[in-house]
Amino acid sequence: MATVSFDKATRVYPGSTKPAVDQLELDVADGEFLVLVGPSGCGKSTSLRMLAGLEDVNGGAIRIGERDVTHLPPKDRDIAMVFQNYALYPHMSVADNMGFALKIAGVNKAEIRKKVEEAAKILDLSEYLDRKPKALSGGQRQRVAMGRAIVREPQVFLMDEPLSNLDAKLRVSTRTQIASLQRRLGITTVYVTHDQVEAMTMGDRVAVLKDGLLQQVDSPRNMYDRPANLFVAGFIGSPAMNLVEVPITDGGVKFGNSVVPVSREALSAATEKGDKTVTVGVRPEHFDLAAEADSAKTLSKDAPAGLAVTVNVVEELGADGFVYGTAEVGGETKELVVRVNGRAVPDKGTKLHVVPRPDELHVFSSSTGERLSN
Numbered sequence: 001m002a003t004v005s006f007d008k009a010t011r012v013y014p015g016s017t018k019p020a021v022d023q024l025e026l027d028v029a030d031g032e033f034l035v036l037v038g039p040s041g042c043g044k045s046t047s048l049r050m051l052a053g054l055e056d057v058n059g060g061a062i063r064i065g066e067r068d069v070t071h072l073p074p075k076d077r078d079i080a081m082v083f084q085n086y087a088l089y090p091h092m093s094v095a096d097n098m099g100f101a102l103k104i105a106g107v108n109k110a111e112i113r114k115k116v117e118e119a120a121k122i123l124d125l126s127e128y129l130d131r132k133p134k135a136l137s138g139g140q141r142q143r144v145a146m147g148r149a150i151v152r153e154p155q156v157f158l159m160d161e162p163l164s165n166l167d168a169k170l171r172v173s174t175r176t177q178i179a180s181l182q183r184r185l186g187i188t189t190v191y192v193t194h195d196q197v198e199a200m201t202m203g204d205r206v207a208v209l210k211d212g213l214l215q216q217v218d219s220p221r222n223m224y225d226r227p228a229n230l231f232v233a234g235f236i237g238s239p240a241m242n243l244v245e246v247p248i249t250d251g252g253v254k255f256g257n258s259v260v261p262v263s264r265e266a267l268s269a270a271t272e273k274g275d276k277t278v279t280v281g282v283r284p285e286h287f288d289l290a291a292e293a294d295s296a297k298t299l300s301k302d303a304p305a306g307l308a309v310t311v312n313v314v315e316e317l318g319a320d321g322f323v324y325g326t327a328e329v330g331g332e333t334k335e336l337v338v339r340v341n342g343r344a345v346p347d348k349g350t351k352l353h354v355v356p357r358p359d360e361l362h363v364f365s366s367s368t369g370e371r372l373s374n
């Protein structure tokens with residue numbers, strides 16, 4: 001087992017001036033499951049390939065345990081990688097696929113057989129050991145690819161979107177299997193995905209990348225509760241957090257017909273930058289319907305408190321319902337998503353008056369995007 005550190009690791013591809021990965025600083029603990037997540041092209045695979053030794057590092061260093069591996073060839077790094085396409089050898093049986101790396105390493109046949117059978121047992125592949133990959137389902141092939149990594153007993157597992165070839169249902173069950181397997185084996189793992197739900201459900205911690213720059217590293221819970229900036233706020237969570245630019249008023253922000261209290265620190269941080277607005281973030285589950293909310297101060301006696309949202313689409317999911325609507329905020333029409341009771345959803349075309357719960361409000365600088373609230 002081992003720790004992994006990226007120490008200002010940078011990759012600039014030949015012919016490009018902009019780094020694909022820009023001074024990445026990331027420490028993965030021994031036995032930890034760390035997920036790298038971000039949109040297409042943000043540098044996830046490049047980061048993983050630098051760690052694997054498949055990509056040159058143009059600045060900074062990479063360490064596995066105490067060893068500086070920055071310029072070591074892949075075979076000397078004691079890692080095992082699982083790729084998106086599995087890369088199984090079609091002419092070899094499952095057992096030979098799983099044992100191939102050990103054979104190359106000169107391990108004797110009996111030892112290889114023992115390790116392959118152990119791994120097959122863990123992965124529920126024992127009855128398929130003599131089959132060729134083409135006679136397996138997608139999920140079984142995925143497990144063979146995992147098995148090939150497990151038999152090598154590496155210090156670190158690297159996985160690049162290993163579930164993306166599976167259908168939606170199998171992806172969900174396989175992600176649970178991989179996460180529990182990793183916990184059982186206790187092998188430090190760096191896992192790449194563009195799917196934030198996968199990241200949040202599998203990772204001990206999640207690292208969000210954008211344009212080659214690390215945005216935040218945190219536990220899934222903290223990432224959800226305290227996103228560090230507007231990008232992370234919008235990226236993590238489904239349906240996404242509502243982000244609305246609103247004027248600053250005395251002691252709070254003006255949200256439709258209500259003043260929602262915001263911490264003095266957050267407001268003064270904004271005004272110090274010369275901003276007249278802040279961008280507030282409200283998760284769909286953190287709106288109260290105005291009739292139920294007494295905490296909001298109503299500005300006008302006549303108009304109902306809160307923000308009027310016109311209901312355009314209602315998604316009924318059983319326990320919950322999601323209202324997709326539009327609201328006028330600061331002279332602009334904004335799309336909003338509000339979670340409602342799935343047993344009492346409003347009709348299309350009607351209006352809801354919503355008020356964000358003040359203690360669940362996220363406040364970001366409109367000019368820099370950074371988080372201002374605690």
Ligand SMILES: Nc1ncnc2c1ncn2[C@@H]1O[C@H](COP(=O)(O)OP(=O)(O)OP(=O)(O)O)[C@@H](O)[C@H]1O
Pocket residue numbers: 013014016020038039040041042043044045046047194
């Ligand atoms: N071999 C290469 N030569 C030049 N540029 C490359 C090369 N590989 C990747 N890039 C560029 O580097 C950036 C990061 O690519 P990378 O493959 O790491 O993204 P990613 O986060 O894995 O994306 P995806 O989710 O689509 O797999 C992209 O802008 C990409 O175009």
Ligand SMILES: [Mg+2]
Pocket residue numbers: 044045046
């Ligand atoms: Mg990739």
